[in-house]
Amino acid sequence: MSDQANKPLEGRLALVTGASRGIGRAVALKLAEAGADIIAVARNRSQGALEELDDRIREFGQNCTIAPLDLKQGDMIDRLGGMIYERWGKLDILVGNAGILGPISPLGHVSPKDWDEVFTVNVTANWRLIRSMDPLLKLSDAGRAIFVSSGAASKNKQHWGAYGASKAALEHLIKTYAAECSINTIKANLIDPGPIRTHMRAQAVPGEDPNSLPTSDQIAPLFIELASPLCNKQGEIVNFYDWAGIKRR
Secondary structure: OOHHHHOOOOOOEEEEEOOOOHHHHHHHHHHHHOOOEEEEEEOHHHHHHHHHHHHHHHHOOOOEEEEEOOOOOHHHHHHHHHHHHHHOOOOOEEEEOOOOOOOOOOHHHOOHHHHHHHHHHHHHHHHHHHHHHHHHHHOOOOOEEEEEOOOHHHHOOOOOHHHHHHHHHHHHHHHHHHHHHHHOOOEEEEEEOOOOOOHHHHHHOOOOOHHHOOOHHHHHHHHHHHHOOOOOOOOOEEEHHHHHOOOOO
């Protein structure tokens, strides 16, 4: 089998947010296995997990740059974009995975502080990432941007208002970005993971049997497909359960 088949993302550079655990960690490892070098972003308190991820990525023969960063600090996202330009001159793959659940609560009980935090992390930070990384993605021969949505964006489920509204806003944001990318080589898409065995899912549905859910490792190959220079999808929301042929409960 050719090296291209073994490592279809050889020579590409990927930035992954929320890379210290869950889906982000699994995606960073899968991207590295496919030949990409990784910029792994997570909160400062995740330094140890990022260092462990760095070790794992180097086992694949790829480089990893860890970037402890609070995505609520938009100016730090801008600085990261400048650093990437100075060091590599481009970015091939952007994975906007990081997100927070916020309070599962009636809308009238959500504090302004909690509401602002959910939208800052789930929406504004991803806009800041686009703002900073779009010029770098344009310098790639096939820039790919992948963001993580949720079925909550369209289900209007009671008590999920803050999270659901933020994901609905994210979907609008990325579909707009995809439309704006029709004149260049960037492809921007979203993934709806459905219920996945993650820490966030355990927070949201504490009584659920985690062993009944797919793992982060199972969803990671979908990100590789959308990150490929051969991917022609644009402005789509790809449902993991449908893509994997998993029967919905």
